Amino acid sequence: MKKVMLIGYGAMAQAVIERLPANVAIGWIVARESHHQAILARFHGDVTPLVDPLACEGVPDLVLECASQQAVAQYGEAVLRRGWHLAVVSTGALADSELETRLLNAGGKLTLLAGAVAGIDGLSAAKEGGLQRVTYQSRKSPASWRGSYAEQLIDLGAVKEAQIFFEGSAREAARLFPANANVAATVALGGVGMDDTRVQLMVDPATKRNTHTLHVEGLFGEFHLELSGLPLASNPKTSTLAALSAVRACRELAQC
Numbered sequence: 001m002k003k004v005m006l007i008g009y010g011a012m013a014q015a016v017i018e019r020l021p022a023n024v025a026i027g028w029i030v031a032r033e034s035h036h037q038a039i040l041a042r043f044h045g046d047v048t049p050l051v052d053p054l055a056c057e058g059v060p061d062l063v064l065e066c067a068s069q070q071a072v073a074q075y076g077e078a079v080l081r082r083g084w085h086l087a088v089v090s091t092g093a094l095a096d097s098e099l100e101t102r103l104l105n106a107g108g109k110l111t112l113l114a115g116a117v118a119g120i121d122g123l124s125a126a127k128e129g130g131l132q133r134v135t136y137q138s139r140k141s142p143a144s145w146r147g148s149y150a151e152q153l154i155d156l157g158a159v160k161e162a163q164i165f166f167e168g169s170a171r172e173a174a175r176l177f178p179a180n181a182n183v184a185a186t187v188a189l190g191g192v193g194m195d196d197t198r199v200q201l202m203v204d205p206a207t208k209r210n211t212h213t214l215h216v217e218g219l220f221g222e223f224h225l226e227l228s229g230l231p232l233a234s235n236p237k238t239s240t241l242a243a244l245s246a247v248r249a250c251r252e253l254a255q256c
C-alpha cells in the first residue's frame with residue numbers, strides 16, 4: 001500500500017480523497033488545526049492530521065500539495081530536503097523566482113501537476129524545436145473570480161458580457177490571482193517562461209465553465225487548444241480536471 005501525505009483539506013483535497021485509487025491510502029493530512037478533529041473522526045484515527053509536514057514520523061511515498069501557493073512556499077523546500085517526492089498543483093508559487101530556485105536545489109523529487117489544462121506535453125515537445133509565441137487565456141464566471149483581485153479591477157456583479165479585465169505576463173497573473181491563475185504558470189514553465197508568456201483573464205457572465213485557451217507558435221508549426229472544464233461544485237474557482245490531475249498522480253504512484 002502506497003501512502004500519501006495530503007497538504008490541504010479543501011475542495012480539491014476532498015475530490016482526491018473521494019477518488020483515491022486502490023492500493024493508495026492517505027496517511028497524513030496537513031491542515032489547519034480547526035480541521036483536525038474532523039479528520040480524526042472521518043478516518044477513525046487511520047489518518048494523522050498535522051500542522052506541519054515535518055511533524056510526520058513516517059515516510060510518505062508522495063506528498064501531494066492541494067492547498068495554496070502559500071503552502072508551497074511554507075512547506076515545499078523542507079519536504080524536498082527530506083528527500084521526499086512532492087507533487088505541486090499550486091504551480092504559480094514558482095512565479096517567485098527565488099522560491100523556484102530553492103525548490104529546484106532542495107533535492108527530493110518535484111513534480112508539477114498539469115492541473116486544469118491539457119497539452120503541456122505537446123508544449124514541452126514544441127519547446128525542443130524553438131517556440132516563438134505562447135498566449136494563454138482563462139475565461140470563467142463571475143462566481144469563479146469572486147474573492148480575487150479581479151474585484152479591484154472590475155465590478156463582477158455588473159458585467160453583462162464577456163470582458164477581459166487583466167492582460168500581462170504569466171508571472172504577474174500567477175502572483176495577483178493565486179487561486180485562479182496557476183495554469184498561467186504551468187503553461188509558462190512548460191513553454192517560454194513566466195515573463196514571455198502572455199496572459200489574458202476574462203469574466204463571462206454567460207458561462208458556468210472554466211475555459212482555458214492556449215495558442216502556441218514555434219518552429220514545429222502551431223497549435224490552438226481550448227479546454228472547457230466544469231468547476232468543482234464546492235469551489236467554482238477550481239476545475240474538476242485539476243483535482244483529477246492530482247488523482248492521476250496517485251494512480252501513477254499505485255502503478256510503480
Ligand SMILES: NC(=O)C1=CN([C@@H]2O[C@H](COP(=O)(O)OP(=O)(O)OC[C@H]3O[C@@H](n4cnc5c(N)ncnc54)[C@H](OP(=O)(O)O)[C@@H]3O)[C@@H](O)[C@H]2O)C=CC1
Nearest residue numbers: 008009010011012066067068071089090115116182238242
Ligand atoms: N494548477 C491548477 O490547474 C490549479 C491549481 N489550483 C491550486 O489548488 C489550490 C487548492 O484548490 P482548492 O482545494 O479548490 O482550494 P480551497 O480553497 O477549496 O482549499 C484549499 C485548502 O487548503 C488550505 N490551506 C491553504 N494554505 C494552507 C497552508 N499553508 N497550510 C494548511 N492548509 C492550507 C485552506 O485552508 P484555509 O481556507 O484555512 O486557508 C483550504 O482548506 C488552489 O489554492 C490553487 O493554488 C487550483 C485550481 C487549478
Ligand SMILES: O=C([O-])CC(=O)C(=O)O
Nearest residue numbers: 180181182183210238239
Ligand atoms: O481550475 C482552474 O480552472 C484554473 C485555476 O484555478 C488556476 O489556474 O489556478
